[in-house]
Amino acid sequence: MAIYQSTSPYSITEQNNLYLDLLKIRPVPAEADDFLYTIENQYKHRPDLLAYDLYGDPKLWWVFTQRNMEVIKDPIYDFEPGKRIYIPKESNLKKFLGV
Numbered sequence: 001m002a003i004y005q006s007t008s009p010y011s012i013t014e015q016n017n018l019y020l021d022l023l024k025i026r027p028v029p030a031e032a033d034d035f036l037y038t039i040e041n042q043y044k045h046r047p048d049l050l051a052y053d054l055y056g057d058p059k060l061w062w063v064f065t066q067r068n069m070e071v072i073k074d075p076i077y078d079f080e081p082g083k084r085i086y087i088p089k090e091s092n093l094k095k096f097l098g099v
Contacts, residue, residue, distance in 0.1 A: 006098045009062040028067040029096060034086040041081045055090055063088060 004010040014021035043050045047065070048058035055063075065075040068085040072078045088096075 007057065007059055009066070026066060027069070028063055028088055028093070030067070030086065031088060031092045033089050033092065034067070035089070037085055037087045039079060039081050039083045039085065043079065044081050045076050045079055047075060047079045054087065055093065060093070063093060 004013075004015075009026060010020060010023065012026055013024045039050075047061040051060040051063065052058040062075065064079070064085055064087070065072045067088055071083065071085055
């Protein structure tokens with residue numbers, strides 16, 4: 001049976017030794033010190049690169065979608081230059097994820 005790490009978007013989704021159940025969304029809570037960021041050209045369709053640059057872990061790409069669900073519907077193709085999103089502060093994110 002696969003157990004997903006706390007940094008995975010699947011960590012709270014039910015699972016057994018045969019399959020992973022439907023994804024349970026892990027909404028990232030809004031914090032007062034989240035900062036408003038305008039996506040730059042080098043991150044077009046690449047939330048993994050931004051996650052690496054900000055948090056040192058490309059596997060945290062999903063955080064941007066979960067924190068900005070009203071702005072980003074498709075986690076890849078809605079990640080467009082000029083779009084403004086909120087970015088969680090790294091210390092708040094680590095506390096939320098339990099790492």
